[in-house]
Amino acid sequence: MxxxxxxxxxxxxxxxxxxxxxxxxxxxxxKNTAIGILPIENDDIYLVGQYRYPLGIYSWEIPEGGCLEGDDFLKAAKRELEEETGLRAGNWAKLGEAHLSNSVSDELAVWFLATGLIQGKQQLEGTEKLIVRRLPFKEALRMALNGEITDAISLMAIFQYHLLNSK
Structure with a gap:
C-alpha cells in the first residue's frame, strides 16, 4: 500500500x-460504497448543494453518502437521506449500480429512488454544509443536460429515472 x-x-x-x-x-x-438517493415527490426532486474540495467548485447533486464494507446499502441510503435533507421516505426502490472510474479505482456506486417523503430535521455531520433545494424534476433534468450537474451518480440517477418514466 x-x-x-x-x-x-x-x-x-x-x-x-x-x-x-x-x-x-x-x-x-x-473503503466505502458510494450511495445515492433520488428523492422524488410528485413531479419534484430534492437536490443538495455543496462545495466539493477536490474540484474546487460548488456542486448540485442528489443526496449521497458512503456505506462501509459489509453494511446494508438501503440502510445507508435511508440514513444519508435523513442526515442531508431531513427527509424520510415511505417507499424505496434500487435503481442501479455502476463502477465510477474502473480504469483506476474499484469504487462502486449504488443509487435508490425514494418516494412517499416526510419532512423532518436535517442532521448534518460536522464535515457537511449543505443547501437543500426542491425543484421540478424537469428543471433538474435541464441542469443535468446543460452541465450544471456534473456529479456522476446524480447524472446516472436523473437520466435513468427520466428514461424509465418517459412516455
Missing part, C-alpha cells in the same frame, strides 16, 4: 502488459 487513510488506499501493482513488457498499475481502493 503506497497510501492509506480511513476512506481510500492506493497501491502500486507490478504487472505484465498486453505487449508482454513489465509495467506498473496504480489502483485506488475505496
Amino acid at each position: 503506497v497510501y492509506n487513510n480511513p476512506w481510500i488506499g492506493v497501491r502500486e501493482d507490478a504487472v505484465v502488459r498486453p505487449d508482454g513488457e513489465r509495467g506498473i498499475y496504480g489502483v485506488v481502493h475505496y
Whole structure:
C-alpha cells in the first residue's frame, strides 16, 4: 500500500502488459460504497448543494453518502437521506449500480429512488454544509443536460429515472 487513510488506499501493482513488457498499475481502493438517493415527490426532486474540495467548485447533486464494507446499502441510503435533507421516505426502490472510474479505482456506486417523503430535521455531520433545494424534476433534468450537474451518480440517477418514466 503506497497510501492509506480511513476512506481510500492506493497501491502500486507490478504487472505484465498486453505487449508482454513489465509495467506498473496504480489502483485506488475505496473503503466505502458510494450511495445515492433520488428523492422524488410528485413531479419534484430534492437536490443538495455543496462545495466539493477536490474540484474546487460548488456542486448540485442528489443526496449521497458512503456505506462501509459489509453494511446494508438501503440502510445507508435511508440514513444519508435523513442526515442531508431531513427527509424520510415511505417507499424505496434500487435503481442501479455502476463502477465510477474502473480504469483506476474499484469504487462502486449504488443509487435508490425514494418516494412517499416526510419532512423532518436535517442532521448534518460536522464535515457537511449543505443547501437543500426542491425543484421540478424537469428543471433538474435541464441542469443535468446543460452541465450544471456534473456529479456522476446524480447524472446516472436523473437520466435513468427520466428514461424509465418517459412516455
